[in-house]
Amino acid sequence: MRGRGWIESSETQVRARKSGASAPRKGAVTTAGFSPDGPLGLKAFFWRIRNAAPSASSGQALKGPLFHGIVRGPARLVATIFLMSIFASWTTAQVTFERLVNSAKEPQNWMTYSGDYTGKRFSALDQINLTNARTMVAKWVYQTTATGKLETTPLVVDGIMYATAQDNRAFALDVRTGRPIWMYQRQLPGDIRPCCGRVNRGVAILGNKVFLGTLDAHVIALDAKTGAVLWDVAAADYRTGHSFTVAPLAVKNLIVIGISGGEYGVRGFIDAYDADTGERKWRFYTVPGPGEPGHDTWEGDSWKVGGAPAWNTGTYDAATNQIFWPTGNPAPSNRGEGRAGDNLYSNSLLALDADTGKMNWYFQFTKHDEHDWDATQVPVMIDVMTAAGGKHLIAQADRNGFFYVLDRTSGKLISANAYGKITWSDTKDAEGRPLGKKEASPTLEGRTVCPGAAGTTNFMAPTYDPQTALFYVTARDQCDTFSTAPQPYEAGHAYYGSAYFPSEEAEPYRGFLKAIDPATGEIKWTFEHTSPTWSGVLSTAGGLVFSGDAEGNFIAFDAAAGKPLWHFQMGGAVYAAPMAFAIDGKEYVAIAAGSAVYAFGLP
Amino acid sequence: MLATKHYFILVRLAVFSLLMTAALLHADDRNPLAGNAKAAKAGEYEFRINCALCHGLGAHGGGRGPDLTRAVKKHTHSDAEMFQVISNGIPGTAMPANGTNGQGVGMTDEEIWQIITYIRSQEVKAPAQAVGNASRGKELFHGDANCSLCHMVEGKGGRLGPELTGVGGSRTREAIIDSVRNPSRRLAWGLTEATKEFPQEYETVTVVTADGKQIKGVTLNEDSFSVQIMDASEQIHLLEKDKLRSFQKTRQSAMPVYGADILSDKELGDIVAYLISVGPK
Numbered sequence: 001m002r003g004r005g006w007i008e009s010s011e012t013q014v015r016a017r018k019s020g021a022s023a024p025r026k027g028a029v030t031t032a033g034f035s036p037d038g039p040l041g042l043k044a045f046f047w048r049i050r051n052a053a054p055s056a057s058s059g060q061a062l063k064g065p066l067f068h069g070i071v072r073g074p075a076r077l078v079a080t081i082f083l084m085s086i087f088a089s090w091t092t093a094q095v096t097f098e099r100l101v102n103s104a105k106e107p108q109n110w111m112t113y114s115g116d117y118t119g120k121r122f123s124a125l126d127q128i129n130l131t132n133a134r135t136m137v138a139k140w141v142y143q144t145t146a147t148g149k150l151e152t153t154p155l156v157v158d159g160i161m162y163a164t165a166q167d168n169r170a171f172a173l174d175v176r177t178g179r180p181i182w183m184y185q186r187q188l189p190g191d192i193r194p195c196c197g198r199v200n201r202g203v204a205i206l207g208n209k210v211f212l213g214t215l216d217a218h219v220i221a222l223d224a225k226t227g228a229v230l231w232d233v234a235a236a237d238y239r240t241g242h243s244f245t246v247a248p249l250a251v252k253n254l255i256v257i258g259i260s261g262g263e264y265g266v267r268g269f270i271d272a273y274d275a276d277t278g279e280r281k282w283r284f285y286t287v288p289g290p291g292e293p294g295h296d297t298w299e300g301d302s303w304k305v306g307g308a309p310a311w312n313t314g315t316y317d318a319a320t321n322q323i324f325w326p327t328g329n330p331a332p333s334n335r336g337e338g339r340a341g342d343n344l345y346s347n348s349l350l351a352l353d354a355d356t357g358k359m360n361w362y363f364q365f366t367k368h369d370e371h372d373w374d375a376t377q378v379p380v381m382i383d384v385m386t387a388a389g390g391k392h393l394i395a396q397a398d399r400n401g402f403f404y405v406l407d408r409t410s411g412k413l414i415s416a417n418a419y420g421k422i423t424w425s426d427t428k429d430a431e432g433r434p435l436g437k438k439e440a441s442p443t444l445e446g447r448t449v450c451p452g453a454a455g456t457t458n459f460m461a462p463t464y465d466p467q468t469a470l471f472y473v474t475a476r477d478q479c480d481t482f483s484t485a486p487q488p489y490e491a492g493h494a495y496y497g498s499a500y501f502p503s504e505e506a507e508p509y510r511g512f513l514k515a516i517d518p519a520t521g522e523i524k525w526t527f528e529h530t531s532p533t534w535s536g537v538l539s540t541a542g543g544l545v546f547s548g549d550a551e552g553n554f555i556a557f558d559a560a561a562g563k564p565l566w567h568f569q570m571g572g573a574v575y576a577a578p579m580a581f582a583i584d585g586k587e588y589v590a591i592a593a594g595s596a597v598y599a600f601g602l603p
Numbered sequence: 604m605l606a607t608k609h610y611f612i613l614v615r616l617a618v619f620s621l622l623m624t625a626a627l628l629h630a631d632d633r634n635p636l637a638g639n640a641k642a643a644k645a646g647e648y649e650f651r652i653n654c655a656l657c658h659g660l661g662a663h664g665g666g667r668g669p670d671l672t673r674a675v676k677k678h679t680h681s682d683a684e685m686f687q688v689i690s691n692g693i694p695g696t697a698m699p700a701n702g703t704n705g706q707g708v709g710m711t712d713e714e715i716w717q718i719i720t721y722i723r724s725q726e727v728k729a730p731a732q733a734v735g736n737a738s739r740g741k742e743l744f745h746g747d748a749n750c751s752l753c754h755m756v757e758g759k760g761g762r763l764g765p766e767l768t769g770v771g772g773s774r775t776r777e778a779i780i781d782s783v784r785n786p787s788r789r790l791a792w793g794l795t796e797a798t799k800e801f802p803q804e805y806e807t808v809t810v811v812t813a814d815g816k817q818i819k820g821v822t823l824n825e826d827s828f829s830v831q832i833m834d835a836s837e838q839i840h841l842l843e844k845d846k847l848r849s850f851q852k853t854r855q856s857a858m859p860v861y862g863a864d865i866l867s868d869k870e871l872g873d874i875v876a877y878l879i880s881v882g883p884k
Contacts, residue, residue: 483651483655483660485652487648498651498652499652499656508854530825530826530827549826549827551825552826553828555827564827567827567828569826
């Protein structure tokens with residue numbers, strides 16, 4: 001488990017760019033005063049005409065809002081043709097599916113929740129590196145006016161940042177200044193039922209639209225240029241405990257999104273909506289209905305309120321057209337009585353066909369979970385050779401304390417190794433999957449089990465750095481006493497069937513950043529935080545790993561050695577994951593902390 | 604027209620507020636489930652789910668929340684007050700409003716009444732005769748037992764340890780005795796992040812500064828890069844960890860263990876009686 005409107009506009013201007021040699025990029029909106037930042041092409045051309053020395057040539061000056069100044073002589077004709085081409089392409093998409101698939105070609109942008117479809121949360125930018133990281137400074141801070149934790153990962157596309165805050169605020173910022181371009185806030189009903197704070201983890205972007213899942217279980221499309229609502233569809237009834245906190249994922253022309261509400265006994269699902277119209281194209285129920293495979297893993301009617309929500313963003317493999325999406329706990333979360341069986345597809349990784357939502361394979365991490373160990377961690381596609389073979393792999397550091405590596409074509413388990421303190425399992429099945437012990441099952445009197453309900457990790461995004469070939473994850477060692485509490489299902493009402501609290505005998509909670517070698521499961525280095533953190537992790541080609549802590553620090557680590565190189569005190573605890581982008585050829589790293597978004601760069 | 608409209612709005616507002624007042628009075632006046640054994644049982648489970656994290660199983664107090672089995676409570680007397688506190692929380696404390704602790708979902712009015720019924724069923728009547736001699740306890744606290752060197756009560760005493768004016772109202776007698784006999788035990792209790800402000804609670808630190816000076820004290824706060832310490836003479840030291848020659852931290856309390864050889868059961872009983880006497884009146 002585990003999360004009100006005005007618009008402010010600013011003068012906007014049109015400009016265009018061309019990416020590399022191939023497909024022309026479509027029109028983009030920026031704030032006034034932007035200068036070209038692209039490597040080559042029309043933007044560079046624009047830069048030249050804007051900066052042409054006025055005194056050096058004869059001829060008429062072309063003045064106008066588009067040019068911020070004067071364009072002279074021969075440039076005029078070209079500029080006119082150029083202008084026409086902008087308006088010709090005005091109505092077409094900015095962020096195409098092709099751009100998302102080929103995001104590696106534009107490391108200056110961060111266009112999906114995890115930075116790319118593989119979920120690596122790795123930035124190829126290397127301007128900020130091992131040598132100069134210690135000189136980093138805060139470039140700007142944007143205060144969201146929201147109270148409560150921020151879990152958002154900002155997206156950045158062509159100089160504009162899109163992020164979210166509490167109560168379904170969404171906003172667009174000028175990435176150079178942090179100044180808002182527009183702000184949106186949903187008018188939420190008074191009786192919404194968020195599980196764990198009124199949080200949101202971010203938006204998806206496709207075409208000229210930004211997509212947001214709301215706490216009242218709607219999916220909405222906003223105009224990327226104005227924040228105006230373009231379409232709004234209800235996915236489910238919020239009064240029965242459905243909500244969205246997840247950042248959606250844009251795949252082809254679909255907006256893929258997973259429901260929250262495992263604490264209310266919803267029947268979980270993953271939906272895909274047509275990005276243009278909001279029409280639902282498919283739905284995959286994570287709890288199979290009568291007649292469907294897996295239905296017999298539920299006792300009686302328990303499947304109807306079985307949970308298995310899907311509240312964290314999955315990944316996508318364009319080569320096989322598969323979406324990998326993880327699922328959460330069965331309901332009630334800590335009481336297995338009444339739902340005998342494995343409870344498929346709770347706490348599983350699902351491989352779904354992107355076009356149809358049909359399941360190709362699944363892998364269940366925790367069978368018949370009684371400890372609230374949602375498997376809703378980002379599944380990261382990695383391509384490494386392990387001792388057990390493989391190459392096209394998918395890795396997930398699970399809340400239950402094991403680091404799993406699977407073959408992503410078949411879902412077959414390659415390895416599972418503990419990466420934190422665990423007491424719930426001491427055996428594995430024939431395939432190598434850790435199995436739970438009977439003595440870890442909660443009782444009325446309470447039983448102490450490690451990890452605790454918060455898990456060894458949770459929703460905080462991990463990162464995989466292809467340069468060090470290491471997987472970095474925020475981890476915690478904490479044990480809880482799990483006690484059952486019989487609780488009947490009541491629509492729209494909490495359905496935990498349990499309680500958990502710090503064990504009296506337990507050690508203090510400990511929090512870490514760990515570097516795991518996916519080929520062996522070995523932990524290469526560990527940094528111990530002062531206390532456990534909910535921050536995600538970013539790796540960059542500069543040899544760095546970035547993460548935040550509960551005390552409000554944003555920290556740059558040496559990715560190979562785990563040594564902190566730089567930190568900045570942001571004044572608020574971190575519940576979000578960092579990302580990186582570039583503008584004007586300058587690299588930035590951004591993260592949300594407290595109720596603000598921070599951007600850092602070199603002096 | 605405008606005036607008429609305003610008039611109607613005013614009437615509507617007046618009627619609305621009357622209705623609201625009536626509703627509130629009705630809802631919060633008295634516990635409709637008072638004494639209902641079935642409601643108390645349901646309340647026990649609701650308590651486990653919503654309250655036990657801080658107030659402990661059986662409402663005996665946890666790492667953070669007060670013992671609720673005491674008949675006299677610090678913030679509430681009547682059932683109606685208790686309903687208000689559960690619904691709205693207590694500003695300035697870790698007690699959150701219903702449904703806002705970041706974990707739970709919120710309880711219905713009926714469930715809150717069930718919890719109150721349960722808490723009432725768990726209350727232990729205060730003995731008619733006070734246990735211990737409070738005035739003797741006061742002398743000991745501020746005198747021979749040396750408690751006030753580090754602890755403050757009603758404005759008198761030291762700052763190194765926790766302020767204890769309210770402790771008699773929020774902890775059981777047993778818990779206070781335990782924390783005197785085994786002062787380090789309490790330090791091992793973790794805090795959950797939802798309402799965490801400081802990760803440390805009176806951990807003991809010893810540092811050696813770059814110029815070789817040793818400082819020993821308790822942490823006021825700490826992060827991975829800095830630490831704020833109070834030493835035994837109540838001096839505050841603000842230190843950057845990377846400039847220290849050494850930094851050692853332990854969850855052994857700076858408070859000495861008061862065994863029966865130092866403080867007899869009777870003397871300790873008197874001190875506890877004093878702490879309880881300065882609790883809620």
